[in-house]
Each structure stands twice: as C-alpha cells, then as structure tokens.
Amino acid sequence: MKVSLKNYTFRYLTISLLAVIAIWALLFHTFILDEVYDNVDDGLKNQKIEIIRQSYIDPSVVKTNKFGLNQFRILPVDEAHYDESNRLTNEMIFMPYDGEDEPYRVLRTGFYGRDGKMYSLEIRTSTVEEDDLIYDLSISLFALYFFILVSILLINHFGLSKAFKPFDKILKQLQNYRFGQSKELEKVETNVVEFELLQTEISSMINRNEQVFNDQKLFIGNASHELQTPLAIAINKIDLLLEQGNLEEKEYIQLADAKKSLWRMVSLNRSLLMLSRIENHQYQEKERINFNKIIEEILEDYESIFETEGITVKKEFNTVFETMFNKDLANILISNLIRNAIKHNNKEKLISIKINNLNEIIFSNTSDLFALNPNEIYNRFYKQGFSVESNGLGLSIVKTILKNQQTIHIDYQYKDGLHQFILRK
DSSP: OOOOHHHHHHHHHHHHHHHHHHHHHHHHHHHHHHHHHHHHHHHHHHHHHHHHHHHHHOGGGGGGGGOTOOEEEEEEOOOOGOOOOOOEEEEEETTTTTTEEEEEEEEEEEEEEETEEEEEEEEEOOOTTTHHHHHHHHHHHHHHHHHHHHHHHHIIIIIIIHHHHHHHHHHHHHHHTTTTOOOOOOOOOOOOOOHHHHHHHHHHHHHHHHHHHHHHHHHHHHHHHHHHHHHHHHHHHHHHHHHHHHHHHHHHHHHHHHHHHHHHHHHHHHHHHHHHHTTTTTTOOOOOEEEHHHHHHHHHHHHHHHHHOOOEEEEEEEEEEEHHHHHHHHHHHHHHHHHHHHHHOTTOOOEEEOOOSEEEEEEEEEESSSSOOOTTTSSSSSTTTSSSSSOOOOHHHHHHHHHHHHHHHEEEETTTTTEEEEOOO
C-alpha cells in the first residue's frame, strides 16, 4: 500500500527506534546489573573483613553456624575443603516474608580462626531489588519509547509538514501541468538546496520539452501546408493523363493506383493539419451543442456511402445529448467515429448509434477483429487490423479533440461481437 513520505519515514523510524531502544535496554540492563553486583560484592567483601576481625576479638563469633540477623554463618572445615579465595554466586533462597524463593548474592571464603582451626565463612545479601530494577527499567523504557514516538509524530506532523511545504507546492504544480499548455512554473521560495535544485531541473526539463513540442507542431503545420499544393498538382496531372484515353490498360491501372495513393497522402496531410490546429488551440469557441442533430446531419451526408457499401445503420435516441463544445470539432468528432465504423466493418455491414438515458452516445459496429487494446487504439498511426484505407489518425484526432474540449471522455469496449466507442459527459 502506498503511503506518504512523512508516514513512510515515521513507520521506519518507529521500527528502527524499537530495535535501537531494545538493544540499548539490553546493554543498559547489563551495565546496571554489573554495577549493582560490583557494589554488592564490595559490601560482602568488606563485611567478610569485619566478621573475621570480630572473630579474633570475640571467639564466640565462630560458633555462628546458622544464618541470623547478620546473614552469615561460620562452619568448621577440613583441609581438603578449605579455600581462602572469594567465591561469589547468585542463589535462590526462601524468604518467609514473601513466602517464596528470592535471589541472593552469596560470598564463600575460608579463614583461620584465633584458635588456629580452619573455618568456612558464608555471607549472603538479598538482591531482590534486581527484580524491581528490571521492572522499573522496563516501565521507564516503555514510557520513553512512547514519549519518543509521540514526539516524532508531532515533529513529523508540524515540523516536517512545514519543511516539506515547498516540495508539496512543486508537486502540485507538476500535477496541474499539462503538456502543450505551458505556463511558467511559479517560483517556490525555499532554503533547502535539494528543493531549489529540483525546481530548477524541472523548469529546465519542461522548457526543453515544450520547445521540442512547439517545434514539432510548427513543422507538422508547415509541412502539411506545403504538401497541399504539390499533391493537388500531381493529382491534376494524373487526371489529365487519364482523360487522354490513349493509355494501355496496364498504364491506366498504374496511374489509377498512383492517384489513389496520392489521395491517401492528401487524407493523411489533412489529418495531420487538423491535429496541429487542435493542439494549437485554434478551436476555442464553445457553445451548447445538440449532438443528436449533428449525428442526424452527418448520417444524411454519408447516406450515399452507406448505400454503396451496403451498410445498415440503426439509430436509437432515448434522450437529448447536449454539452458545451466547439461546433466544428463536434462535427469532426462524430464524423471520425462514423468513418471508423465504416472502414473496419465486415460482411455483416451493421452500424448502431444509440443515445441512452445515462447520457451516453454508443457507436457500435460489426468487425472481423476481436477486442482491441484500449491503451493503443488512440495512438497516432496505430491501425486496427490491416485496413489499407486507414491512415491510423482517426481515433487519435478523436482523443485530441476530447482532450482539448474537456467536457466529454471516450471509452472503448468489445461486447457481443461489437466494437463500441462510448462518449460520456
């Protein structure tokens, strides 16, 4: 799941802090215990010295063979078990007050008494505070972790929001940017070097792309204008040759094919010129357009073509489809969709145009082709199937018109063996 940069950072900070605090707590606990045991051991060793010293002053001390109030005992030992070294251990010893075993630190050592005999000295002290220490430490760490998280959340919300405000403004400008409709990006004031560099590079990139785009549009427009005259001259000269009537059948066919190819070039040239004009925003005037009437008018204009091709056209207008649109572009839009249905029809020769109560215009046609790729059919020079008559610009012009007017959008679907292009408000 996608998340914002701030939440993404907060999530990783949370996980990282948990790991860091856990490691820190383990090290801190080890260090504190080491210090506690070190202090306890020093106390036991000091107590050992005091007890041995007292045994020389008061010989009755060596008769303390049970742990009492002073928490030590002295037992006689033989030479085989005698050891003067300090042996420190952690042991669990029953405490009557709690009614359960509790941790103790025990020191064992040996010494020679005043009477010259060998004795074993055991001194113990409770370390029950260690459990309390671990508990208190855990509570403190949890409180610290919670406090740090809340602090990061507040800093993340207030501090980082302010720090990222220039970035959000730059991103919003990019979201509102439309290729070919360039406006100079507003300068966003920021003290962050990276944001300043990002803004500079984006502006530079947009300027380069807009320059290339404008150069391409200018080239297409100029080339289309310049091609009109030589194409018209070439077609006229072919017509003159064909009218002479002294040509052989083979030559006549070749000239007819050449004329047909030239007319295709004329069609392609007009389509490119039309795209250039639309992209140059030469059709800005809008009015309330009744698409029902436009469809009726265009169908009348194409009536002879339908008769020649043997195409059946079914109409079903359940409502009036009206919206703000440029009248010239509306005619081109509907005309291109109808021509597309004619060019790519099959032997069933059926075209259906329906305006339903959902404010949709559905253009349907039979075809030998299966479902088309909706991500490619609007690309320039993309051809459906292998139609020689198509220049691959009809649907591209449709998409460009709708993008220019921004009041209608188009969808494609393949349903019940019919290719359907659906115009929706």
